[in-house]
Amino acid sequence: MAQKTDGIGRRRFLGAAAAVSGASALGGATTALATPAQAADVPTTSTTTGTAFGPVAVTPKDQRYRDLVRGMNQRYIGSPEAVHVIGSAAQIPAIVEKAVAENKRITVRSGGHCLEDFVFNPEVQVVLDVSLLNQVYYDPTRRAFAVETGAQLLDVYEKLYPVWGVTVPGGICYSVGAGGHVSGGGWGLLCRQLGLIIDYLYAVEVVVVGADGKARTVVATSDSNDPNRDLWWAHTGGGGGNFGVITRYWFRTPGATGTDPAALLPKPPAEVYLSAVSWKWSDMDAASFRALVTNYASFFTANSGPTSPYNALASFLVLPHKSNGQIAMVTQVDATVPDARALHDNYLAAINSGVGVAHGALTRDVGEFRSMAQLVEPRRLPWLEATRYLGPTNVDLTDPTLRQDYKSSYMRAGFPARQVEVMYKHLTRTDFANPRASVTLSSYGGRVNTVAPAATAYPHRESVFKMMWMSLWSDAADDAANETWNQQFYEELYADTGGVPVPNTVTDGCYVNYPDRDLSDPARNTSTTPWHGLYYKGNYPRLQQIKKTYDPRNVFRHRQSIQLPS
Incomplete structure (x- = not known):
C-alpha cells in the first residue's frame, strides 16, 4: 500500500513500494517460478539470475513473521494473515486479483520506511513484500535505466555510477526503497543542481485493477502519444499507495538522444x-x-x-x-x-x-x-x-x-x-x-x-x-x-x-x-x-481523475490516499 521516501534527502513515503489494499493469503509453500511472464502488451528486459522463487507466504506461526510485519518505525507493527515475499513482478497480479475477489486489505512493503501506519495497521490482512525486487540495469529497448522498486537508494547509486558514470538525484538515506521515494517526488543533495529524481522518470510499471476486478500490468511512459501517460504523470509526485503496485521504474534525461548509456542520465560531481x-x-x-x-x-x-x-x-x-x-x-x-x-x-x-x-x-x-x-x-x-x-x-x-x-x-x-x-x-x-x-x-x-x-x-x-x-x-x-x-x-x-x-x-x-x-x-x-x-x-483534481481511470474500485488506499472524485 504505500511507499516512502525520502529523511533528509529522502526519505520516504510510506515505506512500501506502492500500496495495495485488499488481498488474501495464498497458501504457505515456497513456489519456484520460471522467468517472469509479463502481460502481452508490456515489453520487458529480464534480468533474472539464479533460481526464481516465490511468492513465499509467511504466516503468524512462522518464526520469520515478526520480522516481516514491521518497518523502520516501531510505532506501527502489523498483524496480517500473511506476508508474501515476492520473487518476481509476474507473481503480483494473481495475489492482487485474489485480494479483490475476497475483499481483503493488502499493502506493499519495499524499503520499510513508512512514517505512518499506511502499511502496517490492524485493517491490513495481507502484505506484499517486494524488497527483493531490487535489480538495477540498463534496458536497451527503452534506452533507459530500469530500477525495480525494492532497490535501496545506495544500491542504485553503486550500480549506476561505477558501471556507467551516471546517477539520479535521489536522497541520501541509503536504505530507502525506490518504490515510495520516487513516487512521492524524492529529493536529495544534488537537487539544486540537477532537480528531483522524478524529473528523470521516463516510465513506470504498475499492476492496476479494473472495474471488473481483474489485475493487469501497465507500463506508462512520458511519451506524448502514450495512452497511459496520465499514469506516468501520477507517479511523478502523486505518492505511493494510490493507483496500483509499482514494480519498476525507468530513468532517462528528458530529450537525451543516442544509445550510449553513459549519456542518458546526468553525471554527479567527480x-x-x-x-x-x-x-x-x-x-x-x-x-x-x-x-x-x-x-x-x-x-x-x-x-x-x-x-x-x-x-x-x-x-x-x-x-x-x-x-x-x-x-x-x-x-x-x-x-x-x-x-x-x-x-x-x-x-x-x-x-x-x-x-x-x-x-x-x-x-x-x-x-x-x-x-x-x-x-x-x-x-x-x-x-x-x-x-x-x-x-x-x-x-x-x-x-x-x-x-x-x-x-x-x-x-x-x-x-x-x-x-x-x-x-x-x-x-x-x-x-x-x-x-x-x-x-x-x-x-x-x-x-x-x-x-x-x-x-x-x-x-x-x-x-x-x-x-x-x-x-x-x-x-x-x-x-x-x-x-x-x-x-x-x-x-x-x-x-x-x-x-x-x-x-x-x-x-x-x-x-x-x-x-x-x-x-x-x-x-x-x-x-x-x-x-x-x-x-x-492544484494537482489534486487531476490525480483524482487518474485514480478513477486506473483504480475505480479504490483497491489501493490508506489513511491519506487519493480519493475517487465524487
Whole structure:
C-alpha cells in the first residue's frame, strides 16, 4: 500500500513500494517460478539470475513473521494473515486479483520506511513484500535505466555510477526503497543542481485493477502519444499507495538522444567538499538563535534562482531540542565548479554573521546525523565515497528499534519574526527533553524550481528550503510526550494559518513523503486547506481523475490516499 521516501534527502513515503489494499493469503509453500511472464502488451528486459522463487507466504506461526510485519518505525507493527515475499513482478497480479475477489486489505512493503501506519495497521490482512525486487540495469529497448522498486537508494547509486558514470538525484538515506521515494517526488543533495529524481522518470510499471476486478500490468511512459501517460504523470509526485503496485521504474534525461548509456542520465560531481559544524546550545541565547536561523533562511531565499552559483551547494541546518547540547550544519559543495571552496567559505560566513557564537566540530548525534568531528574543516572527497559516508550516518536508519514521529513544511520565503520566536520557545522548553527531537531546515530551489508545478504531480516548485520535524525515541511510554511536542510546536508555528503551512507567499504546503495523519484531523488542521491541498495543491483534481481511470474500485488506499472524485 504505500511507499516512502525520502529523511533528509529522502526519505520516504510510506515505506512500501506502492500500496495495495485488499488481498488474501495464498497458501504457505515456497513456489519456484520460471522467468517472469509479463502481460502481452508490456515489453520487458529480464534480468533474472539464479533460481526464481516465490511468492513465499509467511504466516503468524512462522518464526520469520515478526520480522516481516514491521518497518523502520516501531510505532506501527502489523498483524496480517500473511506476508508474501515476492520473487518476481509476474507473481503480483494473481495475489492482487485474489485480494479483490475476497475483499481483503493488502499493502506493499519495499524499503520499510513508512512514517505512518499506511502499511502496517490492524485493517491490513495481507502484505506484499517486494524488497527483493531490487535489480538495477540498463534496458536497451527503452534506452533507459530500469530500477525495480525494492532497490535501496545506495544500491542504485553503486550500480549506476561505477558501471556507467551516471546517477539520479535521489536522497541520501541509503536504505530507502525506490518504490515510495520516487513516487512521492524524492529529493536529495544534488537537487539544486540537477532537480528531483522524478524529473528523470521516463516510465513506470504498475499492476492496476479494473472495474471488473481483474489485475493487469501497465507500463506508462512520458511519451506524448502514450495512452497511459496520465499514469506516468501520477507517479511523478502523486505518492505511493494510490493507483496500483509499482514494480519498476525507468530513468532517462528528458530529450537525451543516442544509445550510449553513459549519456542518458546526468553525471554527479567527480568530487565534493563535505563539512559538518556545530554551535553549542549553552552559548546560544534568543538573539543568537534568531540570527542563525534568519541567516539560513535569508541565504537560500536570495540564492536559489536557476542560475545561482550556489546551486552547487546543499546544506542542512539541524535544530535539536536544547537537551542535545549542539546545533549542527552539514554542507556539501560540488568541488569541480569554479571557486568551490570559496562558495563553501562564503556560505559559512553568511550563516555565522551576527550570531556571536563560534562554531566548532560536530561531536554529538544531531537529528539524522551522527557526530562527524573530522569534518569541522571541509574535506574533499570523491562523490561516491561521500555518498557512502553520509547515508549510514543517518541515525534513524541505522537503529531499527526506534519509534518515530514526523511533520513537514515547504518555505517560499524567510521566517516571520514571530515564527523564529516560536521555534526558540519549543526548542528550549524545560517541560520536555529529548536530545533526538529536532527540526531540520534543508536547502531547496535551484533546478527544482525550473519545472512548472503542473508539469509533474509534485507541485512544490517555488520553495527555497523545507522543514522536517522529527522525534526519535525507544520506549512506548514516551509516545504521547513526543507526539504532543511535535504537534504543539508545529501548530503554534503556523497558528496564523490554521495550524498548518498553507500555500501562500511564505509557506507552500507539506511533503507527501513525510506523511502526517494530523493534517487530515480537523481538530489539528483548522485551516480551509485540506490535507490533499497541502500535499498536492492544484494537482489534486487531476490525480483524482487518474485514480478513477486506473483504480475505480479504490483497491489501493490508506489513511491519506487519493480519493475517487465524487
